Every structure is written in C-alpha cells, then in structure tokens.
Amino acid sequence: MTQSLIDETDRRILRHLVRDARQPVAGLARTLGLNESAVRRRIDRLTKTGVIKRFTVDIDYEKADNPIIVLMGVNAGRMPGPKVAKALQDIDNIVEIYTVTGEFDLIIKIVCRDIPCFEEIIEQIRDQGFIEKTRSFVVLNKIRDGHYDDIIKVSR
Template structure:
C-alpha cells in the first residue's frame, strides 16, 4: 500500500473505472485477478475514503455543437473569490472553475457553440464589478485529457 492507502488491486480497479465507469464487477474482478466480493469491498472502501467521488460520463462537447473551448483567467477583487465563483457557477457554458495562485485568482474552462455566445459571455463577466481583469485564450486542439496516468 502507498501513502494514499491503495495498492495494485485498487489501482487496476480505478484505471478500469476511469476508462468506463459502467464496467461490470465481474469484469473488474477478472482484470484485477480477484474475487467479485473483493472488488465490491474495494470499491466500497474507495467510495467511503473519498477516492471515488462519483460516477460520471465523459461528454464530447464538440459532438453537441460546442466547438469553441476557451480558458479564461480572472483577477478578482480581494476577498471576493467565493462570491464571484458562486456567480460564475451559474453560467451554463462554464465547465470548471479553479481557485489558483499567481497573478490571477481563477482559471475557468468554458465551451460555446458560437463566437457570438462567447462574446456575450465575455462582455457579461468583464462588466462584473468584482472582476478586475480577464484574459481569454482559445483552445485550438486538446492533446491530452485523462486522469488514467495518475495511477
């Protein structure tokens, strides 16, 4: 076991679930070379310890018509990150909001179906009284998007 309290069996289970969270327990057991009961117990432990937070799907936003992906950094008025993050969280196009260190206070990943929707979003956030500065970059191509190699 390592510092996270997981061993090779846990790693195998996590790697398979990261690729496909709907993998049947029997298949997990086969791939980890353990019994079905062991897999059930290991998954329960991983859930209880907070390592597995939820089961979800990976959405292809481009296939849904959201071809524009942007990364926007925000300089926020001192001490106002929680308030701004809460308001930004209501924006339908925002996928992720990070609280970060450095020159900027937040990094936001967003998707848009058109330049006009992106433009409207940027005008909204730039006019917010608690947002002092923004910087937006357009993602041209995603070359890696995976958590699997962490294990």
C-alpha cells in the same frame, strides 16, 4: 507519516474504472483476477472515502455542438477567489472553475457553440461587477485528454 487511502489493488481498480466506469464489476474482477465481492467492497470504500467522487460521462464538446473551448484567467481584485468562483458557478457555459496561484485568481473553462455565445458569457462575467481583469485563451487543439492512467499507476 499518514497512511495512504489506497493500495496497489485499489490503483489497479481505479485504472480500469478511469477507462470505463460502466464496466460490470464481475468483468472487472475477472480482468484483475480478483473476487467480485472484494472488488465491489473496494469500490464502495473508495466511493465512501471520497477517492472516487462520482461516476460520470466525458463529453466531447465539439460533437455536442459546443466546439469553442476557452480557458479564461480571472482577477477579482480584493474579493477572495472562492467567493468569485461561487458567484460564477451558475453561469451555464462555465464547466470548470479553479482557484490558482500566479497572475490570476481563477482559471475557468468555458464551452460555447459559437462566438456570439462566448460574447454573452463574457457579458455575464463582467455583469458580476467585481471582476477587475480577464484574459481569454481559445483552445485550438486538445493535445492530451484528461485520463489519469499514468497518475494511478501501480507503485513498484
């Protein structure tokens, strides 16, 4: 059995960082009842081991003039999913790419300001030449946002 990279204290730190990665370490340490240098060392270790991949901004695409969000299933026939993903990653409005199991090779997330923009993205995808099939799902409402508090809960 392999040992976990994180313990309960790490999980507590991660829960707070997921909510606000910009909070000062001193404030986080106070909130958690821990020593500031210990919290800093733990954050450094979590970053070096890849548990924390990056500190980032969560954009509200609608407020950033990109109100159209589309999830698209992509089939590329015989070309492996990772190669297709590499070919698609330079298309500006594609913000996420996943290789998946099931009906499609990939699921991609596209954000656009309007339908003509989305049509341009579809053309760029088709221009790749190896795409066999796509299916688009326009997002009507986001029901739950991607905050991972419940995944990082302290084990009891």
